Every structure is written in structure tokens, then in C-alpha cells.
Amino acid sequence: MVELAANIWADGPSSDPYEPDKAQIREWGTWIEGIITAFTSNGGLVYSSKAAMEADLAHAEKTMAWVIGDPVAANNGVYGKVGASGTGSWTRRSDLPFSFIVANDAGAGTPVAIQATTAIPISGSALVWMEVAETNTGSPVTVAFNGGAALTIKTNSGNDVAVGGLTAGMIVMGIVSGSTFRLVSDQASSAVLAACEAARDAAMSAVPNQFPATRAALKAINTATHTAAYLREAGREGQFVWRTGDFSALIAADPREGIYIKADAVATTAGAWVRQGLWAVQGGYAxxxxxxxxxxxxxxxxxxxxxxxxxxxxxxxxxxxxxxxxxxxxxxxxxxxxxxxxxxxxxxxxxxxxxxxxxxxxxxxxxxxxxxxxxxxxxxxxxxxxxxxxxxxxxxxxxxxxxxxxxxxxxxxxxxxxxxxxxxxxxxxxxxxxxxxxxxxxxxxxxxxxxxxxxxxxxxxxxxxxxxxxxxxxxxxxxxxxxxxxxxxxxxxxxxxxxxxxxxxxxxxxxxxxxxxxxxxxxxxxxxxxxxxxxxPDRVRISAVTTTTIRVKWFKSHRFAQTGSIYADGSSYTYSSLTYDAGTQELVFGGLSADPVAAGVAVGDELIRTEDTRTFGSGxxxxxxxxxxxxxxxxxxxxxx
Structure with missing residues (x-):
């Protein structure tokens, strides 16, 4: 017996589909033709409709008959006579023995509702070959053969054809399965890729987390529908969450947008994108x-x-x-x-x-x-x-x-x-x-x-x-x-x-x-x-003291103001004048607020500016x-x- 049609036209892997062997096709066709010859030479009957066959009962029992061309696709097939000549009925035994049917899409329909015709009636056991006339602009897509019911075209995996999945001039093969026309060939890979990308985008938009590449993209996110985002900007990567409330002061304190980021469409008094993590305790990166x-x-x-x-x-x-x-x-x-x-x-x-x-x-x-x-x-x-x-x-x-x-x-x-x-x-x-x-x-x-x-x-x-x-x-x-x-x-x-x-x-x-x-x-x-x-801070030695003045040696780095306060021998004195004695090269603090002599201030004691006395030093x-x-x-x- 010759190779079965299912094996000759097997799909093979989607990445490398099988190509049918022409020698096997010729052998299989010769076998089919032999069956048909045998059928007709032995008195086989062919009717254009089931009604015409049923009107003709003048045949012996077990006589074989074919119905080809009945407008009801299910009526077409191989029948056998039951009962003696002139009586009985016809019983459907199988589909017509055509495993391969060519359909013509002349463009009579639309890109999403194909109208196709065949010379041989369509059956569920036949492989249908069809050249697509127009690229589909929508999904799902239907096909009706010989004016019959519209069948939804499904991919090999059972999904609706993607937009652009059927391109003009494309050859498709499939079988009728209930209310669908199931492709055994693939749809256009570019359309599949586009569908995959669309599905990815839809999935990403459906989940709460977004993945903006820049802060500008983060700011543009609709905070009414998405409240979490992972920033992918180099060096600034991290998870951000949308927080409601008045963040105006925090955003103002973070002009370089390391922690708090304003959304484009929302006022800082209403909310902000806030970096997540334990940065408030553990710190973070510059x-x-x-x-x-x-x-x-x-x-x-x-x-x-x-x-x-x-x-x-x-x-x-x-x-x-x-x-x-x-x-x-x-x-x-x-x-x-x-x-x-x-x-x-x-x-x-x-x-x-x-x-x-x-x-x-x-x-x-x-x-x-x-x-x-x-x-x-x-x-x-x-x-x-x-x-x-x-x-x-x-x-x-x-x-x-x-x-x-x-x-x-x-x-x-x-x-x-x-x-x-x-x-x-x-x-x-x-x-x-x-x-x-x-x-x-x-x-x-x-x-x-x-x-x-x-x-x-x-x-x-x-x-x-x-x-x-x-x-x-x-x-x-x-x-x-x-x-x-x-x-x-x-x-x-x-x-x-x-x-x-x-x-x-x-x-x-x-x-x-x-x-x-x-x-x-x-x-x-x-x-x-x-x-x-x-x-x-420096301390200097007192070089002379009277009841109204204190003197220190002049030096080129002194930082004493014209009026101010000094601290000497444990007491603070304000002074109203600071003069320079060129003869002795001394600074003279005059107009003191108290008598330093009475307080025990003496030559050799230390003097320091009052503003320098409060330091505890560096011990x-x-x-x-x-x-x-x-x-x-x-x-x-x-x-x-």
C-alpha cells in the first residue's frame, strides 16, 4: 500500500516544516485514480445531490454511489445501497476519497471574511489548499467555502490569526473542524512577533510595576493606574513607589532627584515617587x-x-x-x-x-x-x-x-x-x-x-x-x-x-x-x-596692665577687633578701644568694663578673645x-x- 496522505503532507516542526516528496505524491495520486477507475468500471454511481440519489432506488443491495456537488457539504460522500432493488435506502459510509482539495480565494469577500470556492465539495477529512487574496486587517478571520457557513480560521495552536498573519499571496493549508478552519501551516512570523510584543505590553501594563528607563519616563507614568516602578537609569537604579501627601518640602530638598521625584501631572503637594529601601537608616549611594x-x-x-x-x-x-x-x-x-x-x-x-x-x-x-x-x-x-x-x-x-x-x-x-x-x-x-x-x-x-x-x-x-x-x-x-x-x-x-x-x-x-x-x-x-x-585658638601673654588698660605685644597676625571682649585670668572684660603703641609695639585695650588690677590680672597672664574661650579644645x-x-x-x- 502507498504512503498515507497524512504522512506525505505531515507538518514537521514549525522551525523547519517538512516538504512533501513528489514521487510519493505521484504514487498516492495513481492509487486514488485506480480506486476511482475501479469504482466506475464496476457500476459505481455518481449523483449531483443527495436528493437525486435517494430518488433512484433501482439498484441492488450493496451498490456504491458517490454524491458530489450537494449544496449541503455534509451530504456529499460515499453511500451504500440497503435493501433490494426498488426498495430500501442509501446509507452514508464515508467522506469522498479526496485528501487534497484546492480552494480559490478570488477576493470576493473581505480581508477578514474570505469567500472561497472549490471544484470538489469540502469535507472534514480533506486537506484544503488555498492562496490568500488579501492581507487580513483584523482578527478573527473567517472563511466560507462554496457559499457555506463562515468558519473561524484558527492557527495550528488553536488561536485566532493575528492582524497581518495572513498576507496577500500567502499559501495556507488546513482542515474543516466543526465551526473552524484549522491551519496546519503557520501564519506570518512578523505578525506573530507583533502579537507577542503586544501581549507583552498588555501584560506589563496589567501588572502594577513599571520599568522606566529614565527619570523622565518615571515622571510621565499615570499614577492613577500605576503606583510602583523600578527605575533603570544607570547609577540611579531602584524601586520607587507612588506616595500621596504633601511632599513639596522634601522634593525641594532633593533637587537632584535621588530619593523624591515629582510626577509630571501631579502637584508636589499631592504626592511624589519615593525611593524604597532602608536608606533612611542604612544610607545610600551618591x-x-x-x-x-x-x-x-x-x-x-x-x-x-x-x-x-x-x-x-x-x-x-x-x-x-x-x-x-x-x-x-x-x-x-x-x-x-x-x-x-x-x-x-x-x-x-x-x-x-x-x-x-x-x-x-x-x-x-x-x-x-x-x-x-x-x-x-x-x-x-x-x-x-x-x-x-x-x-x-x-x-x-x-x-x-x-x-x-x-x-x-x-x-x-x-x-x-x-x-x-x-x-x-x-x-x-x-x-x-x-x-x-x-x-x-x-x-x-x-x-x-x-x-x-x-x-x-x-x-x-x-x-x-x-x-x-x-x-x-x-x-x-x-x-x-x-x-x-x-x-x-x-x-x-x-x-x-x-x-x-x-x-x-x-x-x-x-x-x-x-x-x-x-x-x-x-x-x-x-x-x-x-x-x-x-x-x-591662640592665647597671648599680657605685657602690661593698669586699672583701665591691658597691653599685649603686637604681632602681624592678630585678630583683635577695634571693640569687643577679651578674657584674662578667669574674667571677661569688654573694651571700647584698641590702639597701637608704636614705641613699645604693643596693642592697648582701653575703656575696660572693670579694673583688671583689682581682679588680680598681672603681667605674664594669658589673654584670649572671648569668642574663642568656649571651645573645649582637641584633647x-x-x-x-x-x-x-x-x-x-x-x-x-x-x-x-
């Missing part, structure tokens, strides 16, 4: 606020990150840096009990090792041409009257020559311009500071490093402005219980790599005594023109397992000290 570690040491370029880091520090208790080199153009300021952290710790970069820069992913702040805008309000000078300036016994050595005289003396740092004139006090020196910390502030694992003007980290004696990048690496101002841990603060800081000072003017509240007591340094590398310094500073040294550069000679 990258959420736009920080980018893209510093290029070949030319000094990169994103200025001070605004982003400061924005994060304003809202988060702990700010983490993801890693890399962060260029800054101004001071990073840590408020009370704020922390700047790189969780993997810092490492020192050997001078001249440029490969180390490229391979190391530590978090390093790179201050570039910071503005000098900070001042130290306490009267902190070089103490020239009490040994603050000493001749360098090695000043003649060759290694000091490049300092252009800067190393001729050892000097304590001075935060004035040393320009006092008579009773007119010295002006405050403006300072550039890379990182500034206050009470309880800490830096952990984060490096701070200066650069050459051209951007790289390699020292060159020919540079004239290496030190212009930054005066102070880390300033702890009233940094009571602050800390530096596992940090590298190194190279050409013009004044100090790390400086701790007390300053009453910047105290937190009237009842808070400014202090840098109990500041902790652990496992750090600290290098600068002065590696590490701790300074409190208890602890340094453990750290390396600290002075490291200078010729370009530092331009800064007086």
Missing part, C-alpha cells in the same frame, strides 16, 4: 544623585561630583561611593553625624605608577582647582611671639633649594594673611578644602588626592601650581567624635592633609561647646606639606596604625604661612 566616577587622569577632565555628593549627604546618614575616581570642583561637606564611605577600603597609589590608577577601582576624591572660600574664624596664627617660627638648621642643604626659601624656617601654620597694621587686625586667609567634616562626621575607605595641573598624579618639580589644587585635604571643624578610617589622604596639600580645629562661630547651638575632642584616626595614610595638624585625639608624614613640593612656596 550615584543616586548623579555622581559619576569618570575622572580622566590623562587630561584632568570628568564630571564635577561635589554637588551630587553634597546632595546625598544632605538627605542620607551614610553616603556610599560605588568606586572609581570622582572629580570635585568644590568642598564636599559632611554635616553632623554624616558618613562618606567606600566599603572596600582605600589604598595608596605609588607616585609615578600610572598603571595603578587605571587598574584600581578604589573610591578617590580628586579635587581640581577648588575655589578658596573657607575661613578659620578662631584666631589661629603661627605664634611668632612664642616660638612658632624657628630657623631651620638644615636650610643650607641642597634638598631645600627648590623651596625658594620656604624651608628656611619651621613655621606653625597661620590662617591669617599676616597683614595686621597697627590696631587694624589681619584679614582671614581664604582656604580651599577638599572635604570638611563637623561633629560626629566620618570618612571611611575614601581617598583624597591632589593632581598636577595637567591631570595626572605624577610629581614634577617643574610644576608651578601643583599645590593650587587644594589647601587642606580634610578639615575637621568641631569634629567631636568624628573619624577617619582606612583612608588615603595624600600629596600636595598646601597647608595640611588633615587639620583639626575648634571654632566657636560655627558651633551647632548656643549651648554647644565647639570641640574636636575624641577624634579617631585609624589605618590611614596621610601626607601633605603638613601631614597632620591639630590647632586651637583625646587618637591615631592608631597609621602612616603620617610631611611631603612638600616647590609650587607650595607661593603660599605664606
Amino acid at each position: 550615584e543616586w544623585f548623579g555622581a559619576v566616577a569618570d575622572y580622566d587622569e590623562t587630561d584632568g577632565s570628568g564630571t564635577d561630583n561635589d554637588d551630587a555628593i553634597n546632595a546625598a549627604l544632605a538627605l542620607l546618614p551614610r553616603v556610599f561611593l560605588a568606586g572609581g575616581y570622582y572629580r570635585t570642583a568644590d568642598t564636599v561637606e559632611l554635616g553632623p553625624y554624616r558618613s562618606l564611605v567606600y566599603q572596600f577600603g582605600a589604598q595608596s597609589m605609588p607616585v609615578g605608577d600610572t598603571d595603578y590608577f587605571r587598574l584600581n577601582t578604589r573610591a578617590c576624591i580628586v579635587p581640581r582647582n577648588l575655589p578658596r572660600r573657607h575661613v578659620i574664624n578662631s584666631m589661629i596664627t603661627q605664634c611668632e611671639l612664642s616660638g612658632g617660627v624657628l630657623a631651620n638648621p638644615s636650610a643650607a642643604e641642597s634638598y631645600t633649594a627648590s623651596s625658594a626659601g620656604r624651608l628656611a624656617n619651621y613655621r606653625i601654620m597661620d590662617f591669617t594673611n599676616q597683614d595686621a597694621s597697627g590696631a587694624t587686625r589681619a584679614t582671614q586667609r581664604l582656604l580651599s578644602i577638599a572635604v570638611k567634616g563637623s561633629r560626629g562626621a566620618s570618612v571611611e575607605g575614601v581617598s583624597i588626592r591632589t593632581t598636577r595641573a595637567n591631570g595626572n598624579f605624577v610629581s614634577d618639580a617643574a610644576d608651578t601650581d601643583f599645590g593650587n589644587q587644594c589647601d587642606i585635604g580634610f578639615l575637621g571643624e568641631n569634629a567631636f567624635f568624628g573619624s577617619l578610617k582606612k583612608s588615603v589622604i595624600t600629596w600636595a596639600f598646601r597647608d595640611a592633609a588633615v587639620l583639626l580645629v575648634t571654632d566657636d562661630v560655627t558651633g551647632d547651638a548656643p549651648d554647644y561647646h565647639p570641640q574636636t575632642d575624641r577624634f579617631f584616626i585609624s589605618e590611614c595614610l596621610i601626607e601633605g606639606h603638613c601631614g597632620f595638624a591639630v590647632r586651637g 583625646g585625639v587618637s591615631v592608631n596604625n597609621s602612616f603620617i608624614r610631611s611631603i612638600s613640593h616647590p609650587s607650595l612656596n607661593a603660599r605664606p604661612c
